Amino acid sequence: MTLDTAFILTTLPAFLKAVGVTLQVGLIAIVTSLLVALVNATLLVLRTPYLWRLVKAYVELARNTPLLIQLFFVYFALPSLGLKISGFAAAIITMTFMGGAYLTEVLRAGVEAVPRAQLESGRSIGLSEGQLLRHVVLPQAGILSLPALFANFIFLLKETTVVSAVAVPEILYTTKNYIALYYKTYEMLTVLTLLCVLLFLPLSLLLRHVERRLQHAQFGV
Amino acid sequence: MPSSASELLLQALPQLAGGAAQTLAISLLGILFATLGGVLYGVLATLGNRALNITLQVYLELFRAIPVLVWLYLVFFGLPIFFALSIPSFWCAVLVLGLWGASEVGEVVRGALRSLPRGQREAGLSIGLAGWQLYGYVLLPQALKRMTPPTINIYTRIIKTSSLAVLIGVVEVIKAGQQIIERTYESVLIYGALFLFFFIVCYPLSAASRVLERRWAHS
Numbered sequence: 001m002t003l004d005t006a007f008i009l010t011t012l013p014a015f016l017k018a019v020g021v022t023l024q025v026g027l028i029a030i031v032t033s034l035l036v037a038l039v040n041a042t043l044l045v046l047r048t049p050y051l052w053r054l055v056k057a058y059v060e061l062a063r064n065t066p067l068l069i070q071l072f073f074v075y076f077a078l079p080s081l082g083l084k085i086s087g088f089a090a091a092i093i094t095m096t097f098m099g100g101a102y103l104t105e106v107l108r109a110g111v112e113a114v115p116r117a118q119l120e121s122g123r124s125i126g127l128s129e130g131q132l133l134r135h136v137v138l139p140q141a142g143i144l145s146l147p148a149l150f151a152n153f154i155f156l157l158k159e160t161t162v163v164s165a166v167a168v169p170e171i172l173y174t175t176k177n178y179i180a181l182y183y184k185t186y187e188m189l190t191v192l193t194l195l196c197v198l199l200f201l202p203l204s205l206l207l208r209h210v211e212r213r214l215q216h217a218q219f220g221v
Numbered sequence: 222m223p224s225s226a227s228e229l230l231l232q233a234l235p236q237l238a239g240g241a242a243q244t245l246a247i248s249l250l251g252i253l254f255a256t257l258g259g260v261l262y263g264v265l266a267t268l269g270n271r272a273l274n275i276t277l278q279v280y281l282e283l284f285r286a287i288p289v290l291v292w293l294y295l296v297f298f299g300l301p302i303f304f305a306l307s308i309p310s311f312w313c314a315v316l317v318l319g320l321w322g323a324s325e326v327g328e329v330v331r332g333a334l335r336s337l338p339r340g341q342r343e344a345g346l347s348i349g350l351a352g353w354q355l356y357g358y359v360l361l362p363q364a365l366k367r368m369t370p371p372t373i374n375i376y377t378r379i380i381k382t383s384s385l386a387v388l389i390g391v392v393e394v395i396k397a398g399q400q401i402i403e404r405t406y407e408s409v410l411i412y413g414a415l416f417l418f419f420f421i422v423c424y425p426l427s428a429a430s431r432v433l434e435r436r437w438a439h440s
Contacts, residue, residue, distance in 0.1 A: 001302070061416075064377065064423035066384035069395065069415050077408040158288040165388055172291060185298050192291060201286035 001186060008187050011178055015191060018174035019199065025091050025170060026157035032092065033099030033156065040100065041107035055104065062101030067162050070094045075166045091163035099156045106152055110145025111137060147211045154203045171195050226410055233401045233411065240397025241418060243311070247393065248380040250315045255322025255379060256372070262323055263330025263368075264356050277327070284324040290385050292317045297389045314386035322379050329371045333364035370434035377423045377430075384419070394418060 040055045042048075062070070074097075075090040085093070114137050122136040164173035175192040179185050266277050284292070297313045300306045308316075337360060345355040387395040398411045405411075 060424060060427070061420065064381075064427055065416050065419045066381040068384045068387070069412065069419060072395070073412040073416065076402070077412040080406070080408050161288040161290045162385070164290075172294070176294070179298065186302055189295055189299050193287065193295065196287040196291055200288075201282060204282060204285045 003190065004184060004187050007182070007184055008191060011174075011188070011191065014174055014178075015171065015195065018169060018171045019195065021168065022157070022160050022170040022199070025088070025095070025160045025163060025168060028092055029095035029099055029156050029160070030153050032096040033103050036096060036100030037103030037107055040104040041111070044104065044108050045111050059101045059104050062098050063105070067094065067098050067159055068165060070097055071163060071166060087163070087166040087168045090166055091160070091168045095156060095159065095163070098159075099152070102152050102155070103149065106145050106148040107141070109148070110141040113144045114140045143214070147207070147214055150207050150210060154200065154207060157203070158200055171199075226407070229405060229407055229410065230414065233405075233414075236397050236401055237394065237411075237414065237418075240392065240394035243391065243393040244380075244383055244386075244395075245422075247311065247314050247318065247386055247391070248383045251318030251322055251379045251383060252376050254315070254319025255326050255375065258319060258323025259326025259330050259372070260361070262327025263334055264361075266327065266331040267334045267360075281324050281328065284321050289317060289321050289382050290388065292321060293385055293389050310386065310389045310391045313389060314383065314391055318379050318383060321382075322375060325375045325378070326372055329368050329375070330364065333368035334360055336367060337363055366437045370430045370437070373426055373430035373433070377426045380423055380426075381419065 040059070043051045043055050046052075071090060071094040074085070074094050075087065078085065118136055118140065119132065122132045127135065160168075160170055161172045164170055164176065167173060169177075171192060175188045178188045262277060262280075265273055287295075293313065296317050297310060300308060300313070341359055341363065342355065345359040350359065383393070384395055386393055387399075395415060398415050402408045402411050
């Protein structure tokens with residue numbers, strides 16, 4: 001079995017574009033998820049009446065159902081209610097729905113991980129609640145939730161492969177397309193594997209590095 | 222034609238239940254292999270053998286870097302051309318979920334074993350326990366409390382991820398739902414039912430994981 005490198009070369013422009021789509025979907029979803037999570041985590045931490053229960057329900061629903069069902073619901077079921085949207089829009093909406101829930105949990109856990117003594121010391125030296133939040137809680141919560149945030153960003157980036165199911169032309173969709181058109185299964189699977197390793201492995205290794213660094217950092221606290 | 226939503230759901234129920242049985246079968250087999258493989262991984266990773274550690278590291282990073290859906294396609298399309306091996310898509314899904322799950326559970330088991338005091342291993346060895354006795358009677362039972370909550374969480378991820386099997390042609394619960402939609406056009410109702418199905422299966426597990434984690438946090 002030999003690799004048809006000439007064929008691979010002809011597909012490279014398409015794959016380059018596909019990597020662009022993967023990154024685009026992933027990065028947009030990360031930003032929108034983070035925005036959703038910031039609002040939700042604030043509602044949770046402040047125990048905003050009624051709303052925090054709603055946020056809890058949303059988080060549980062989004063975290064306990066598969067992304068694929070959420071995606072199919074948005075893409076196939078919403079149109080019958082009169083909402084017709086493109087595959088790309090469905091991808092962003094669904095990934096924000098799921099990512100927002102995951103990141104909400106991360107941010108909430110970060111705030112709760114700040115030791116109580118920090119709050120008490122802050123109050124005892126006469127900080128107002130606002131100062132306490134700005135100078136004591138948020139900086140520490142930010143650092144504490146950094147590894148989990150980063151892990152979830154990578155997770156979201158990898159989950160973009162699922163949106164190939166609604167014809168978003170990212171790397172997996174492009175691979176499947178070429179296999180269906182030219183039967184170059186061996187070549188296309190090789191390219192797909194290489195792309196995944198190139199895109200996601202460095203991020204995964206970097207995450208491990210950050211986790212280890214922050215573990216050491218905690219000893220100094 | 223069925224007149225109401227409840228009537229339609231009632232008619233669709235046998236077909237949905239058939240699909241749900243497939244989804245649960247894939248998930249349970251995946252969970253079984255993930256657990257067995259994960260414990261094996263965890264034990265092997267704490268033996269202190271350099272070559273073994275590097276091998277496990279490569280295995281772990283491959284499953285972390287390459288998304289599960291890509292693995293599904295690699296196995297589904299790849300096995301026939303690379304190994305002239307054609308296995309049904311059901312077993313492709315079980316294989317991928319099992320291998321991926323084993324890497325995730327394995328890391329949890331490794332972490333739990335490493336968190337035990339060194340003295341436990343040394344004491345076990347000093348009274349002359351064999352390797353399997355040391356792990357079976359001393360180390361794994363003590364690590365159990367620490368590894369159970371995160372492992373249950375991985376189980377819910379395996380169940381959710383089993384839904385991807387529909388994309389390589391397994392007739393599981395989503396496919397069953399899609400077939401009903403093709404007949405009835407009731408997409409909101411059926412996808413709503415699918416939402417509910419996964420939620421009912423996964424939520425109790427997530428909740429149990431959280432309760433156990435809180436209860437065992439200080440022990």
